[in-house]
Amino acid sequence: MHEHGAVEIAGLTVRFGEVEAVAGVDLSVAAGRATGLLGRNGAGKSTTLRVLAGVVPPTSGRVHVAGLDVAQDPIGVKRLVGYCPDIGGLVPRATPWEHLQLAARLRRLPSTWERRARLLLERFDLHEVAHRPTAGFSHGMGRRLSVVLADLAEPSVLLLDEPFDGVDPTGVEATLRLVDEAVRRGAAVLLSTHLRELAVKACDPVLVLRRGEPVATLAGAELGGEDGERAYRALLD
Amino acid sequence: MPTGRSSTDLVTELRRGTADALAVLAFRRALAGAKLRWVTAGLLLLSVAVAVVPARVATDVDAPVDLLIWLWTALPVLAAGGAIGSGGGRALLPRDEAAAFPLSSVAEHVGSLLLAPLNIAWLVQVWLLVGLTVHEAGAARLLAALAIALSWVALSTALGQLVGWLAEWVRRGPAGPLGQRILLAAFGLGIVGLGAVGLRPDDFGAKTLLAATRSGAWWPVVAAALLLAAVGVALLGVVPARRALALPPRDEERLDSETRLPRPTPSGDHRMLVRFDRASLWRTVPVRRGVVLLALLPLAGAFAEVDWLLVVMLPGLVGSGALLLFGVNTWTLDGPGLVWRESLPVRPRALFVARMRVTAEVVALAALPGVLVLGWRAGPSREELVALACAWAVSSAQLVSAAMRWSMQRPYAVDLRSARATPAPPIVMVGYAARLSLAASAVGLLFGSGAPWWIAVLIATALIGLSARRVLRAAQRWDDPRRRAEVLGAVTSVA
Numbered sequence: 001m002h003e004h005g006a007v008e009i010a011g012l013t014v015r016f017g018e019v020e021a022v023a024g025v026d027l028s029v030a031a032g033r034a035t036g037l038l039g040r041n042g043a044g045k046s047t048t049l050r051v052l053a054g055v056v057p058p059t060s061g062r063v064h065v066a067g068l069d070v071a072q073d074p075i076g077v078k079r080l081v082g083y084c085p086d087i088g089g090l091v092p093r094a095t096p097w098e099h100l101q102l103a104a105r106l107r108r109l110p111s112t113w114e115r116r117a118r119l120l121l122e123r124f125d126l127h128e129v130a131h132r133p134t135a136g137f138s139h140g141m142g143r144r145l146s147v148v149l150a151d152l153a154e155p156s157v158l159l160l161d162e163p164f165d166g167v168d169p170t171g172v173e174a175t176l177r178l179v180d181e182a183v184r185r186g187a188a189v190l191l192s193t194h195l196r197e198l199a200v201k202a203c204d205p206v207l208v209l210r211r212g213e214p215v216a217t218l219a220g221a222e223l224g225g226e227d228g229e230r231a232y233r234a235l236l237d
Numbered sequence: 238m239p240t241g242r243s244s245t246d247l248v249t250e251l252r253r254g255t256a257d258a259l260a261v262l263a264f265r266r267a268l269a270g271a272k273l274r275w276v277t278a279g280l281l282l283l284s285v286a287v288a289v290v291p292a293r294v295a296t297d298v299d300a301p302v303d304l305l306i307w308l309w310t311a312l313p314v315l316a317a318g319g320a321i322g323s324g325g326g327r328a329l330l331p332r333d334e335a336a337a338f339p340l341s342s343v344a345e346h347v348g349s350l351l352l353a354p355l356n357i358a359w360l361v362q363v364w365l366l367v368g369l370t371v372h373e374a375g376a377a378r379l380l381a382a383l384a385i386a387l388s389w390v391a392l393s394t395a396l397g398q399l400v401g402w403l404a405e406w407v408r409r410g411p412a413g414p415l416g417q418r419i420l421l422a423a424f425g426l427g428i429v430g431l432g433a434v435g436l437r438p439d440d441f442g443a444k445t446l447l448a449a450t451r452s453g454a455w456w457p458v459v460a461a462a463l464l465l466a467a468v469g470v471a472l473l474g475v476v477p478a479r480r481a482l483a484l485p486p487r488d489e490e491r492l493d494s495e496t497r498l499p500r501p502t503p504s505g506d507h508r509m510l511v512r513f514d515r516a517s518l519w520r521t522v523p524v525r526r527g528v529v530l531l532a533l534l535p536l537a538g539a540f541a542e543v544d545w546l547l548v549v550m551l552p553g554l555v556g557s558g559a560l561l562l563f564g565v566n567t568w569t570l571d572g573p574g575l576v577w578r579e580s581l582p583v584r585p586r587a588l589f590v591a592r593m594r595v596t597a598e599v600v601a602l603a604a605l606p607g608v609l610v611l612g613w614r615a616g617p618s619r620e621e622l623v624a625l626a627c628a629w630a631v632s633s634a635q636l637v638s639a640a641m642r643w644s645m646q647r648p649y650a651v652d653l654r655s656a657r658a659t660p661a662p663p664i665v666m667v668g669y670a671a672r673l674s675l676a677a678s679a680v681g682l683l684f685g686s687g688a689p690w691w692i693a694v695l696i697a698t699a700l701i702g703l704s705a706r707r708v709l710r711a712a713q714r715w716d717d718p719r720r721r722a723e724v725l726g727a728v729t730s731v732a
Binding site: 055076079089095102103130131135 | 493497499502510570571581652718719722
């Protein structure tokens with residue numbers, strides 16, 4: 001019997017002019033699981049996540065998040081989704097706290113959000129810079145803050161695009177813990193990365209994309225170690 | 238052992254710097270597209286028309302001598318104001334790109350000189366100055382008048398640039414922004430003091446130069462002397478440019494590391510969005526410095542006899558200047574953060590309205606000090622007062638409409654961190670400056686014509702209605718997720 005996932009994508013295509021960024025992706029992400037997206041640059045991972053976040057409209061295909069159609073009810077979908085974009089994702093002259101305030105206000109979070117925000121900032125070692133503009137942040141600090149912002153509302157669907165890029169080991173550990181907690185509370189996590197070993201550590205299953213098309217869905221264990229690396233390379237070539 | 242630079246080294250450096258500046262400008266022009274090349278051609282054509290046509294138009298009314306003297310005297314002050322406001326002068330390349338393609342301080346200086354027309358006040362002042370001067374000289378002495386006027390423009394621009402670099406050197410040095418402000422305040426007080434002891438603008442040589450444009454006597458000598466002085470001052474500008482650019486920019490570093498005291502979360506979405514946008518805007522160095530200068534610079538006119546027409550044009554000119562600091566590409570204020578903002582659950586129209594409100598605040602408020610002080614100083618009649626209020630309202634509405642439309646039509650990925658940054662490539666900025674200055678001049682002429690107050694109100698209502706309609710159409714386009722995705726893709730292509 002086919003089980004409905006928290007995220008259901010069927011025949012998704014996204015075109016930017018002449019370029020087809022995503023070509024017919026089918027994907028089902030179950031609630032309470034972390035699914036990884038692997039692939040080379042330009043494979044369509046980030047675009048797929050942008051569509052799910054309601055940032056880029058699909059050219060064709062069906063995209064549902066918790067039963068809501070992204071094209072029909074983008075605001076409803078955005079309420080359910082927490083998104084960490086691949087590049088930057090931060091307004092340069094606003095402070096982390098101002099970012100959190102904006103997210104909390106627009107997501108209608110109860111007043112207890114401040115406690116959770118402080119907890120996350122501390123865990124990601126950002127509490128001491130919470131009131132400084134993000135323009136002065138290093139790349140890794142920006143990544144960590146983007147992850148915090150994505151998970152502030154404890155969303156049903158957590159989309160993390162390159163959350164480990166340029167992040168120090170402490171930040172990587174904090175992110176892995178956050179993913180684990182999200183899975184435990186029943187959220188569907190979709191994580192895109194170039195770092196195969198970290199994808200294996202955080203996700204199961206892992207979907208490999210090539211030139212905008214899915215080429216394989218593998219269990220995390222199949223991609224681990226040297227055998228996993230060989231299998232992954234074979235899928236990319 | 239070499240002990241210093243030889244004159245040959247200096248000439249080589251100047252030649253290389255100039256070649257680099259021209260190469261960068263050519264490269265950026267090539268990226269601008271065919272439509273913008275047409276805009277540039279139109280702009281050049283308009284400038285030629287301004288320089289030639291008025292001389293052949295015979296009228297019984299002479300241009301007011303006071304206005305002409307004021308235009309000639311104020312040009313170096315305006316050029317200096319523009320250079321100071323933009324941290325020494327506009328940058329040839331954004332800071333991040335300049336790290337990959339390092340430019341010498343000579344190239345930066347030459348680039349700033351060539352990009353001086355990006356300042357809308359400079360553009361309008363030069364058009365008015367040249368147009369009225371050749372009109373006064375007449376067709377018989379067109380060449381003489383044009384040669385002297387353009388040489389004066391070159392000298393004034395070089396002087397302004399020199400002062401701009403000197404001010405930036407002081408700002409980046411141990412004296413810091415406070416030292417720069419004290420120096421500028423002392424300069425302002427000096428002007429007031431000169432006025433107090435009875436010295437007028439025509440005592441500073443402008444009257445003599447104007448007489449030369451009318452008589453045509455010795456014009457090749459006068460023009461050559463002015464040009465020679467311009468070259469000398471431009472060369473002198475290399476020294477403070479080199480000193481200033483060798484020091485780290487204080488404002489950017491301070492704003493990036495400053496701790497902001499947290500404030501309670503606002504109760505409504507609109508209030509939250511507006512506060513967030515205001516924070517983004519007022520913490521942007523070129524906007525802060527530019528708007529403050531634009532608001533204060535016209536106050537210098539309080540110490541001179543300023544023609545009423547210029548007072549009525551002021552809201553449009555100052556507002557346009559403010560718009561050129563950020564508003565022509567307003568979504569770039571969010572930088573890469575626009576992707577994250579787009580993922581938040583809020584109607585796109587709410588984002589649009591908040592950004593529109595913040596833009597309107599800047600363009601309307603920047604013009605207010607000048608309008609109030611110069612308007613009060615002129616002692617207007619009831620008709621004139623209504624016309625001034627109408628010009629202010631119409632200009633603000635037109636500028637907001639332009640900001641919301643252009644920001645969607647031509648979004649660019651720009652890092653506005655540096656005081657020398659512009660929200661669009663130089664050639665695009667020239668096109669915007671020309672269009673805005675024409676609109677400001679048209680509004681000034683319309684409401685400065687002395688029509689009865691009720692006609693002014695009727696015209697203003699119609700024009701504001703037109704702007705509102707255009708804004709509404711832009712908002713409808715913004716509602717389209719595909720259109721927003723295009724803007725987002727363009728604005729966030731800088732990491």
